[in-house]
Amino acid sequence: MPRIGIFDSGVGGLTVQRAILDALPGLDTVYLGDTARVPYGTKSPEVVTQYSIRNGRVLVAHGVEMLVVACNTASAVALPAMREAFDVPVLGVVEPGARAAARATRTGKVGILGTQSTVASGAYQRALAALIPGVEVTARACPLFVPLAEEGWTDPGDEVVRLVARRYLAPVRAAGVDVVVLGCTHYPLLAAAIAAELPGVTLVDSAAAIAAEVRERFPGAASGGPASHAFLVTDTPDRFLGVAPRFLGRPVESARHVDV
Ligand code: DGL
Numbered sequence: 001m002p003r004i005g006i007f008d009s010g011v012g013g014l015t016v017q018r019a020i021l022d023a024l025p026g027l028d029t030v031y032l033g034d035t036a037r038v039p040y041g042t043k044s045p046e047v048v049t050q051y052s053i054r055n056g057r058v059l060v061a062h063g064v065e066m067l068v069v070a071c072n073t074a075s076a077v078a079l080p081a082m083r084e085a086f087d088v089p090v091l092g093v094v095e096p097g098a099r100a101a102a103r104a105t106r107t108g109k110v111g112i113l114g115t116q117s118t119v120a121s122g123a124y125q126r127a128l129a130a131l132i133p134g135v136e137v138t139a140r141a142c143p144l145f146v147p148l149a150e151e152g153w154t155d156p157g158d159e160v161v162r163l164v165a166r167r168y169l170a171p172v173r174a175a176g177v178d179v180v181v182l183g184c185t186h187y188p189l190l191a192a193a194i195a196a197e198l199p200g201v202t203l204v205d206s207a208a209a210i211a212a213e214v215r216e217r218f219p220g221a222a223s224g225g226p227a228s229h230a231f232l233v234t235d236t237p238d239r240f241l242g243v244a245p246r247f248l249g250r251p252v253e254s255a256r257h258v259d260v
């Protein structure tokens with residue numbers, strides 16, 4: 001059975017793994033959450049690149065055939081260096097997300113939501129500009145969405161969630177976008193709250209977009225299973241194990257500590 005490596009700064013990349021497992025139940029995976037160093041979204045491109053390469057080395061040592069960079073921040077800043085560092089194919093979430101947005105937009109006005117580093121990198125903006133001539137991008141960093149999602153505060157009826165979403169999304173709504181990319185691992189959990197503030201706007205989930213591209217590479221894994229899934233973390237596993245099932249949508253029974 002093919003085996004791929006997936007990494008993220010922490011638990012959030014499990015939303016990407018979830019989309020991949022939904023599409024490819026026969027695929028073996030090794031997930032690495034760099035829980036000792038999270039968040040990446042406020043760190044410099046140099047540091048995120050250094051961490052990403054270390055994570056990739058651990059996964060490649062586990063014999064994976066492909067590296068999926070689930071973290072949007074790492075995908076935005078570290079992909080060229082990772083592609084140079086490793087012989088296996090390296091897939092990031094930015095390009096699939098941008099392609100899905102390009103397919104979905106009718107007006108050429110696209111919103112990007114992500115971490116501060118993802119937005120500042122301009123990676124989504126460049127990818128969209130290459131795909132949609134004359135695209136108008138409105139990019140917004142929404143850092144408080146990350147702790148909200150980890151805390152399980154995602155209900156659109158929750159007053160705190162509504163207020164935070166409204167504050168971040170008002171300028172995006174005012175820009176008149178017709179498509180918004182959820183450019184951060186945690187945001188799919190807040191999709192209902194985001195949709196409530198952006199009526200009539202199509203939400204593009206980078207996780208689903210990359211899952212479709214992984215499926216193209218391993219069509220045989222679309223059926224079959226049960227597959228094996230290993231979880232590695234760089235901090236002690238307790239907190240990861242508490243939050244992981246909500247992000248993965250499946251039980252996560254054990255995780256092993258690794259030093260990277
Ligand atoms: N995984 C990160 C991302 O998708 C969000 C959390 C963090 O800042 O590390 O950009």
